[in-house]
Amino acid sequence: TSSYAFDIDCSDGFASDKEEFTVYLVKNAAPVFVNLQNSTTISTTVLVGTTAFTVLVTDAEGDDLTFTMTCIPVSCPFTIFNSGEIQINTDLTGHTTVGYDLEITVADSKNTVGPSLLTITLADINDPVVLTNLPSAVTITENVAVGTSVFDVSYSDVDVLQAHTFAITSSSPISGTGYFTIDSD
Numbered sequence: 001t002s003s004y005a006f007d008i009d010c011s012d013g014f015a016s017d018k019e020e021f022t023v024y025l026v027k028n029a030a031p032v033f034v035n036l037q038n039s040t041t042i043s044t045t046v047l048v049g050t051t052a053f054t055v056l057v058t059d060a061e062g063d064d065l066t067f068t069m070t071c072i073p074v075s076c077p078f079t080i081f082n083s084g085e086i087q088i089n090t091d092l093t094g095h096t097t098v099g100y101d102l103e104i105t106v107a108d109s110k111n112t113v114g115p116s117l118l119t120i121t122l123a124d125i126n127d128p129v130v131l132t133n134l135p136s137a138v139t140i141t142e143n144v145a146v147g148t149s150v151f152d153v154s155y156s157d158v159d160v161l162q163a164h165t166f167a168i169t170s171s172s173p174i175s176g177t178g179y180f181t182i183d184s185d
Contacts, residue, residue, distance in 0.1 A: 029060035030111035055084035063108035127158035
């Protein structure tokens with residue numbers, strides 16, 4: 001029912017007056033996202049506890065709001081608070097996931113709105129090193145001279161300013177005086 005009609009009677013013992021009084025009910029308005037954009041970018045160098053984004057919402061009645069968030073992929077480095085603030089909850093250094101899709105929902109006492117999507121992209125993520133020419137096996141002759149180069153490994157890395165180191169491990173036992181060294185040039 002959107003309205004209720006009442007009769008109001010007032011008497012002073014000698015005379016009376018009667019009027020009709022109507023109460024109209026206005027439905028609670030749903031919260032409205034104000035600034036939920038499609039995407040934002042943050043650096044992997046920002047500290048844990050830093051605000052990545054603040055979701056702004058208006059509510060006509062000024063109701064208390066509750067925010068919830070689902071993150072894809074599930075291993076989400078973000079937390080949302082009921083202020084709409086999305087904070088970084090883990091160290092982003094070394095992350096290789098390019099971005100996260102956050103499905104954000106807001107609710108007041110009567111209405112739930114969303115989910116609305118916010119994509120947070122990580123700038124300057126560490127790109128993995130890729131070995132580009134390593135065969136599954138190399139054949140060398142027995143008693144090869146010490147210091148002989150057996151294979152030259154090539155790699156690529158988008159992060160060209162990073163230092164690269166190499167190591168050899170073996171699941172096969174090495175007996176006698178045989179050894180391996182790596183020249184990292």
